[in-house]
Amino acid sequence: MAIGAEKNLHNIKCENAAETLRRERQKLYEDSLKEYTPVFLEKHSRLMDDYFIESFEKSKIGPVMAIGRNPFAIIALGGYGREEQCLFSDVDLLFLFEDRVPEHTEKLIKEVVYPLWDIGLEVGYATRSLKECINMGASDNQILTSLLDARFICGMSFLYSRLMEQVHKKILNKGSEKIIRGLVESNSLRHQRYGDSAYMLEPNIKEGQGGLRDYHTILWIARILSDIKKPRDLEYYGYLSHNDFNDLSECLSFIWHVRNRLHYLAGRKCDQLYFEYQPKLANELKFKLENGHKPVERFLGELHGRMEFLKQQLMMFLYEFGYDRKQPRRRKFFKHTKIDGLEVTKRGSLNFISSEKILTDPELLIKIFEESVNLRIPLSAEAKRLIKEFGYLIDDTFISSDSAIRSFEKILVAPPASFNVLTEMLNTGFLECFIPEIKGIVNRIQFDEYHIYPVDRHSLRTVRTIKNFGTGDDITGDWLCGNLYQELKNKKILLWAALLHDIGKGESGGGHSKRGAKIAKNILSGMGFKREKVETVSFLIREHLTLIKTATRRDINDEETTVFCAGIVKEIELLKMLYLLTVADSIATGHKAWNNWTFSLLRELFLKTLNIMEKGELASSEAFEVIENKKKKLLSAVCSKESEQDVEIHIKTHIETLSPRYLLSTPDHELLEHYRLYRSLGTSEFVWKIETHVESDTRIITICAKDRPGLFSKMAGVYTLNGLDILDARINTWKNGIALDIFTLKPPADQIFEENKWAKTKENLESALSGHLDLTIAINEKLSEQLDHKPPLTSRMHKINIDNNSSSFFTIIEVFSYDFPGLLYKITNALFSCRLDIKLAKIATKVDQVVDVFYVMDFDGQKVDSKERVSLIETAISEVLTAKA
Numbered sequence: 001m002a003i004g005a006e007k008n009l010h011n012i013k014c015e016n017a018a019e020t021l022r023r024e025r026q027k028l029y030e031d032s033l034k035e036y037t038p039v040f041l042e043k044h045s046r047l048m049d050d051y052f053i054e055s056f057e058k059s060k061i062g063p064v065m066a067i068g069r070n071p072f073a074i075i076a077l078g079g080y081g082r083e084e085q086c087l088f089s090d091v092d093l094l095f096l097f098e099d100r101v102p103e104h105t106e107k108l109i110k111e112v113v114y115p116l117w118d119i120g121l122e123v124g125y126a127t128r129s130l131k132e133c134i135n136m137g138a139s140d141n142q143i144l145t146s147l148l149d150a151r152f153i154c155g156m157s158f159l160y161s162r163l164m165e166q167v168h169k170k171i172l173n174k175g176s177e178k179i180i181r182g183l184v185e186s187n188s189l190r191h192q193r194y195g196d197s198a199y200m201l202e203p204n205i206k207e208g209q210g211g212l213r214d215y216h217t218i219l220w221i222a223r224i225l226s227d228i229k230k231p232r233d234l235e236y237y238g239y240l241s242h243n244d245f246n247d248l249s250e251c252l253s254f255i256w257h258v259r260n261r262l263h264y265l266a267g268r269k270c271d272q273l274y275f276e277y278q279p280k281l282a283n284e285l286k287f288k289l290e291n292g293h294k295p296v297e298r299f300l301g302e303l304h305g306r307m308e309f310l311k312q313q314l315m316m317f318l319y320e321f322g323y324d325r326k327q328p329r330r331r332k333f334f335k336h337t338k339i340d341g342l343e344v345t346k347r348g349s350l351n352f353i354s355s356e357k358i359l360t361d362p363e364l365l366i367k368i369f370e371e372s373v374n375l376r377i378p379l380s381a382e383a384k385r386l387i388k389e390f391g392y393l394i395d396d397t398f399i400s401s402d403s404a405i406r407s408f409e410k411i412l413v414a415p416p417a418s419f420n421v422l423t424e425m426l427n428t429g430f431l432e433c434f435i436p437e438i439k440g441i442v443n444r445i446q447f448d449e450y451h452i453y454p455v456d457r458h459s460l461r462t463v464r465t466i467k468n469f470g471t472g473d474d475i476t477g478d479w480l481c482g483n484l485y486q487e488l489k490n491k492k493i494l495l496w497a498a499l500l501h502d503i504g505k506g507e508s509g510g511g512h513s514k515r516g517a518k519i520a521k522n523i524l525s526g527m528g529f530k531r532e533k534v535e536t537v538s539f540l541i542r543e544h545l546t547l548i549k550t551a552t553r554r555d556i557n558d559e560e561t562t563v564f565c566a567g568i569v570k571e572i573e574l575l576k577m578l579y580l581l582t583v584a585d586s587i588a589t590g591h592k593a594w595n596n597w598t599f600s601l602l603r604e605l606f607l608k609t610l611n612i613m614e615k616g617e618l619a620s621s622e623a624f625e626v627i628e629n630k631k632k633k634l635l636s637a638v639c640s641k642e643s644e645q646d647v648e649i650h651i652k653t654h655i656e657t658l659s660p661r662y663l664l665s666t667p668d669h670e671l672l673e674h675y676r677l678y679r680s681l682g683t684s685e686f687v688w689k690i691e692t693h694v695e696s697d698t699r700i701i702t703i704c705a706k707d708r709p710g711l712f713s714k715m716a717g718v719y720t721l722n723g724l725d726i727l728d729a730r731i732n733t734w735k736n737g738i739a740l741d742i743f744t745l746k747p748p749a750d751q752i753f754e755e756n757k758w759a760k761t762k763e764n765l766e767s768a769l770s771g772h773l774d775l776t777i778a779i780n781e782k783l784s785e786q787l788d789h790k791p792p793l794t795s796r797m798h799k800i801n802i803d804n805n806s807s808s809f810f811t812i813i814e815v816f817s818y819d820f821p822g823l824l825y826k827i828t829n830a831l832f833s834c835r836l837d838i839k840l841a842k843i844a845t846k847v848d849q850v851v852d853v854f855y856v857m858d859f860d861g862q863k864v865d866s867k868e869r870v871s872l873i874e875t876a877i878s879e880v881l882t883a884k885a
Contacts, residue, residue, distance in 0.1 A: 017058075018115035021051045029087060029264065033284075038253040040260065045076070045083040048091060049153050052112065056154040061108045072097045073155030074112075075163075077126075081149035082219075084212075086256065087263040088270075091116065092146065093125040094133070096159050101127045122269060130163060138171050141182045145216075148223045168227065176224050184323045187217050187314075197307050201452055205259055206271035210307030212259070214314040215252060221323070239317065241385055248313060251306045258303060261285070273303075292508015293444070301443035304454050308443075312427055316381050320347045335375045339367055349380040358386060362393040363404055365430065370407040372421050373414040379424055387428040394433035400528055408434065412495045416467050422460050422499075437519050440506020452590035455505050461588035462498045466580055475587050476599065484576045493533060494577045496524070497540035498584060504541075517542035536574070540581055543568060547582045551601040552844040553814065553853045556608060557665030557730075560807060565609040572613050579606045596697050597727050597744070627663045631655050634671045651675065657735040665730070674740055677704045681738070685769045690758055692747075698727060699745045705769075707739040709859060712838045713828035714768045715741065717775035720825045721782060722761045724748065729841040776829070779822050798881045800874050804865045810839060810855040811864045813873065817881050819850045827852060830876040834869075835859045 024047050032040045052074050056062065065072070078092035079085060093113070095105065105127050116123045128136070137144040147167050152160035172179065190207055197208025206212045218239070222228050226237045235245040261284055262270055265277050273281075282299035289295055318324040337344055341357035341364045344350060350372055358364050365387055372379055379387075398404055411421055425431040432439040441455035453461060468474050470482020488494060500523065504516025517538040524534045546568060554561045569575045582602060586594040638651045654675060666674070673689070681687050686705035693700050705711060712731060719726055728744040748757045767773035799816040806812055815827055824843065831838060831854065840855035858864055864873065 017051055017054050018119050021047060021116075022119040025087075029260075032260070033264075038249070038256075041085055041256060042083045044087070045080060045085040048080065048085060049076075051116075052093075053154045055112045059108070059111060061104055061111050065102050065104045065108065067156070070097055070099055070102055071156035071159055073157065073159040074153045075160055076151045076153050077146040078149055081146070081151040082216075083151070084256070087260050088122070088266075088268050089263075090269065091121055091123045093123065094146075094150065095125060095127040096133065096155075096163060097127070097129045098156075098159055100129050130159065130166070133163060134166050134170050137167060141179060141186065144171065144179065145183070145220050148220050172224050180221050180224055180323060183217060183220060184318060187213070196311070202272055202274050203303070203307065204272050205255055205262070205303075205307070208307075210311035211271075212252070212255060212310075214310050215248070218314055218317050221317070221321070225321075240313075241381060243385055243388075244313070244381060247309065251309050254302070254306050255310070258285075291440075297445045300445040301454060304445065305443040308427070308457075316378070316384075319378060320349060320381065322347070335377060337371050337375065339364075339371050342368055342371055344375070344377065345380050347380070349378050349383070350375070351380040351383045352386055355386055355390070358390050358393070362390070362398055363401070363407075365390060365394060365398075366404050366407045366434070369411055369421050369425055369430070372424070373411050373417070376417050379428075384424070384428045387430055391429050391433045394430070396526075399434060400526065402528075404434075405527055409492050412463070412499065413467075413491050415471075416464050416473070420460065420464060422463060423457075426456060426460060435500075435523060437503055437506065437523055441502060444505060446505075453588070455502050458588050459499055459502055462501065462581075462584045463495055465584040465587050466495060466498055469580065469584075475594075476583060478599075478603070480603065481580060481583060484580055488577065488580075489573065490533075493536050494540070494580060496520075497537045497544070497577070497581055500537070501541050501544045501581065501585060513542050513545055536577075539574065540577055543578060544581050544585060547578060547602060547605060548586060548598075551605040552598065553842050553851055554806070554812075555840050555842070555855060556601065556605045558661070558807070559664075562605070562608045562612050564806070565605065566612050569609070569613070572610065575606070575610060575613060596695060600695065601728075627660055630663050630668060630671065633668050634675065637668075637672050638675065654678070654736075657738075659732065659734070662732045662734075662740075674702065674704070677702060678738060678740070681705075685766060688762070693744075697747065699747050701743040701745060703739070703741045703743070705739050705741070707733050707737050708769075709835075709837065710829070710832040711739055711769075712741070712841070713825065713832045714775060715743070715765065716828045717779060717825040718761060718765045718768055719743075719745065720822050721764055721775065721778055722757060724757075724761065726824060726841070726843045728843060729838075731839050731841070733837075733839070775825065779825060783821050798878065800877050802864075802870050802873060804863055807855065809863070810857060813854045813856060813877075815850075815852045815854075815877060815881075817850055817852075823850065824852060826880045827877060828854075830880045831856060831873070834873050834876050836864065836873070837861075 025044065028040070028043055028047065056074060073096045075081070075094040075096055076092070077094050079089050080091050080093075085091070095101075095108065097105075109125065109127070113123050113125055133143075133147065137147050144167075147163070150160070150163065190213060191209040194204045194208040194211070197203035197205060197210045200208060204211055218234070219228075219231065222234055222237065222239050226233070226239075228234065228237055231249075232245070234240045234248075235242055240248060258273070258281065259271065261281055262273060262277060265280055265284075270277075278300065279296045282294075282296040285299055287295040287299045287302075290298060293301075315324070335344055335348075337350065341353055341361055342350060343353050350368055352358055352364060352368065368379060368383060368387075411425075414421070422431070425434075426438075426442070432442055438456065441459070444455040446455070452458075465475065466485065469476070469485040470479075474482060485491070485494075497520075500516065500520045502512065502516060503519045503523075504512035504514070506519075507515060509515075520541050521534055521538045524537060547565065550556070550561060550565055554564075556562070566575075569578060579602070583599070586598060586602075634655060635648075635651055639648050663671070677687055677689055681704050686703055688701055688703045691700040691702075692698075703715065712729070716726065725746040726743055727746060730742040732740040732742075734740065748754050750757070764773060764778075768775055799814075801812075801814040801816075803812040803814065813831070817823065828838060828841075835858055836856040837859060838854050838856055842851075842853040844851040844853070856864065858869075864870065
């Protein structure tokens with residue numbers, strides 16, 4: 001009985017120690033909320049140490065295990081071993097035994113670890129002998145890195161010393177090169193899995209590229225090469241300069257602070273910075289609205305900047321030690337520079353001979369970048385430090401000097417290398433010294449789900465994308481962009497425009513294109529460029545959104561659309577540059593802005609506009625001839641297949657029902673297919689044909705139906721009901737009351753059962769047209785079941801534009817809103833209630849925002865241009881948007 005009571009008393013003491021730890025951790029974090037200090041991680045680790053030391057000293061199991069005969073030690077691993085213990089990070093432990101793991105070890109674990117689980121800590125532990133640790137570390141790099149981070153807590157200290165001695169003797173000394181290359185390879189695989197966190201919308205601040213693991217990789221490699229004990233040894237052993245180490249420490253402190261706050265907000269271990277936490281963190285970290293930049297945008301800009309620095313530090317570290325590629329670099333084939341004041345280091349990077357040389361010849365600050373392009377080797381860490389230190393020498397005289405501008409333009413047009421020299425110019429601060437206006441967009445984040453990259457990085461990616469046209473890295477995979485780029489008379493103009501196209505985003509408010517055009521004009525004029533070049537760059541920046549907006553929001557088969565574009569651009573060379581800039585800008589924005597569908601629209605608009613400009617006359621002068629030829633071809637194609645006289649009469653009658661617009665915009669083979677579809681309609685409500693468009697990864701649905709008011713709305717509702725997204729719709733109404741509508745849709749999410757999806761959709765459409773299915777009720781029921789629907793990331797204002805000027809025949813209605821299920825059906829139903837017929841629809845979705853554009857007429861076939869009706873339409877659509885389900 002006494003023994004049982006003693007055990008219970010001991011258990012209570014362990015629980016008290018854990019409870020004490022819980023209270024101390026809470027107090028430590030509450031204090032850090034008031035004023036965060038970089039030593040939080042170390043203090044937190046020490047609190048954990050205190051718990052384990054007390055548990056060891058008061059252990060009842062330890063003496064039973066005969067520690068004298070089989071010594072053991074408790075050792076911290078991982079982040080805990082590095083004294084980087086974040087709030088809810090795992091506590092990783094090694095119970096290390098000299099010879100073998102004894103039978104009472106499980107009781108020891110229960111005694112020491114279980115109380116920590118009870119207070120909500122995630123504790124991972126391993127029980128191994130010294131020999132097992134060495135054997136496992138030799139065969140598994142993940143175990144080896146945990147041993148490299150190992151730190152003694154309590155027990156028999158000589159065991160820890162022997163462990164580290166054997167790690168070096170039996171593992172590291174025998175194969176350090178292979179181990180390091182394994183670490184670099186796993187690091188690369190990790191980057192592929194988690195992505196570049198320096199750019200991602202929801203970065204993983206631990207595992208992603210630019211995350212804390214990049215720092216750990218530097219630390220592990222340095223420990224293998226030099227057996228460093230503390231992070232400060234990175235400076236003492238020459239891996240980092242004094243300034244770089246201080247910058248790294250500041251960078252890590254910020255990221256760790258963010259990670260701790262994120263853990264606290266999530267109430268658990270969480271390293272993915274999800275959208276929902278971003279505004280809250282910005283508020284807790286006391287970021288304020290500044291120059292129109294939201295607190296969350298300033299916070300993300302700071303974070304992305306820090307992570308970019310961390311990423312660059314790892315890349316330079318790996319390069320300088322020859323670990324940036326799978327095969328070791330052959331160091332004997334060094335390149336040499338002929339620029340006085342520069343040298344190629346033994347590690348194969350560029351550096352200044354001395355800081356005095358920079359003072360006597362400041363243009364070395366740009367010459368080193370030009371030489372980096374010429375020799376295709378990067379700058380050394382020391383060179384980057386000196387550029388930051390002597391950036392003040394880049395004054396107005398420097399910026400406007402002909403030689404400096406020539407050097408910059410050589411860098412601008414140079415083919416892209418494996419490393420981006422423009423990125424190095426940005427990272428060292430040179431770019432914002434040379435073009436001060438760029439400072440406003442450095443690490444400038446747009447808080448939405450559309451723009452992946454900070455504005456400065458996006459601009460550099462746009463430049464690089466253009467230079468990749470026609471190469472193996474051309475993302476478009478299309479010969480056109482490469483040919484156009486090679487044909488340009490002055491590539492520098494286009495690349496200047498690409499570099500500066502978003503410079504207007506440095507200031508608050510909309511209209512960044514017009515604002516940017518003015519800023520660019522001032523920049524280039526100040527550099528002394530000729531007026532013609534300045535005006536061209538300014539034009540490209542002002543109009544860099546024109547083609548993409550027109551392609552996605554207007555009817556590109558309408559002659560007025562292409563005439564409109566031709567009227568803005570006026571010169572063929574300008575059109576080519578504007579097209580290339582538009583493509584590159586969309587690609588550099590991210591996969592949400594660029595897809596095969598967008599590209600096909602943009603390409604078609606460009607070619608049609610180019611055709612008009614090259615002919616020097618409007619297509620309307622040839623329209624009558626084109627239409628008559630198409631009629632003849634259609635008649636001939638039908639009659640050659642069917643010789644009966646009534647067929648010829650039928651097709652002639654049919655041709656007279658077709659509108660000129662339909663005949664002009666529809667290819668010959670489609671005219672024949674549409675006629676055959678019409679012939680198969682008979683007494684059915686509709687017939688359809690579904691085709692797969694491989695190039696754009698879309699589905700083309702051609703529906704032939706008996707026309708009726710609200711037909712498009714019903715079709716849109718049925719697609720919504722079945723989870724099908726509309727990208728585009730061409731609506732043709734023939735004079736005989738037949739509707740021939742062509743929808744472009746995204747493919748169903750589950751393409752394995754695609755046939756079932758179309759069968760269900762057809763069944764729903766039949767029910768809706770016959771009046772047996774009330775779409776409003778059905779859609780609302782479906783939406784009520786979708787519990788996972790997320791609210792919009794940003795609270796954008798709805799906007800409705802009604803345009804009666806751009807088209808001679810139609811009223812164009814533009815609806816700007818954030819996307820929500822059932823949006824398209826609700827808008828089209830509102831238009832039907834306003835007695836409007838939709839003749840064409842363009843659906844442009846930007847993830848967090850949609851722009852739905854409708855070409856409409858009233859039921860009498862007229863434009864809607866009275867103020868009263870325009871106001872009624874705006875009210876009807878607005879009510880739908882604000883009263884969403």
